[in-house]
Amino acid sequence: MALRSRRSAPRRTRGLPAAALIIGLLAAPSLAACGQGNQPAPSPGITTPASPGTASPGSGSPGAPSESTPPTTEEGTAMDADLTIVLTSAGSDARVERKLVCKDSQPADGSTVRDADAACAALTKHGEKVFFELPDRNRICTQQYGGPQQARVTGTISGREVDKQFSLTDGCKISEWNSMQALLGSRAGEA
Template identity: 40%
Template sequence: MRVRIVLAVLAVAGLAACTPGPGSSPSPSGSASTSPSPSGPGGTGSATAKPTPSVPQPTPGRGDAELSIIVKPSATAAALSYTLVCKGGVPAPESHHPTAAAACAALQKNPGLLTRTPRPADQVCDQRYGGPQTATVTGTVDGVNIDSTYKLTDGCEIAAWAAAADVLGSSGAGS
């Protein structure tokens, strides 16, 4: 009987510890908040905050681009050369690209798509080989100079290629 009472007391104490009560977590305004409420100007915050995404979402751009794209299927194959010119996210007549509309739309949605930063030395990448393809992209997107290279030598490079596939005009591995 005593064991049941002790277990009941522990269970109630555990629930009480998990349930916010008055005064348990003050809001930014200094008063206690016991129910979720949306934050807004002068709001009291929210008891259930949504996690902030670790990757910032791209800000749409103007969709203006002038790019030269060279894709080399293998070391011995002839290179494929594309020209992509976008105005307001729409391909211009001088574009010579297999997926020009998709490429211009992708660049307008995410103008930083082709901006590659050096990979941190401690970044772990899958050790898988995606193929001998390489690609080089030079030019401008919304006035920002682009000079990026792509290859399929490991998981990180394969992911970068896949993200830029609409612009590269090729899916990379297996294409």
């Protein structure tokens, strides 16, 4: 009986290293994507940059200015903005239009968003990434639904044209909305 248990033990453990290798290979892409969860990223194909060629070939980073493009507003630097925000809800005819005007990152006359100070601050902090950076093609977005709210933002930020759609149809888009909540309103539909 002792011989039988010795023979069966190696059979049970032979597949264990192969199974561990397969599990490790399957889990690696998921674990690599976890480190990107706190950074809101723009949705592919939604933003229209003012000039093609915002990323120079071989520059190593998307959105890095090439020598032929004008300098961009870096995160946290003062900027001017003149934006129209149109808020809608899928399946409804309701439409709310707001305006945001910022001069040197401070609210200016003509702003109708609820908290223009916070909206200008959000643009200064996150505007470059949300409106102008190209998204990482390898990012993975959670498949979750945040609500029927939608927004379209048009106008200019520091002289660059903006035409961007926002929605709450996956985790990446929800993260974008949250970073611009002062501009768009809460996910509950407040403007």
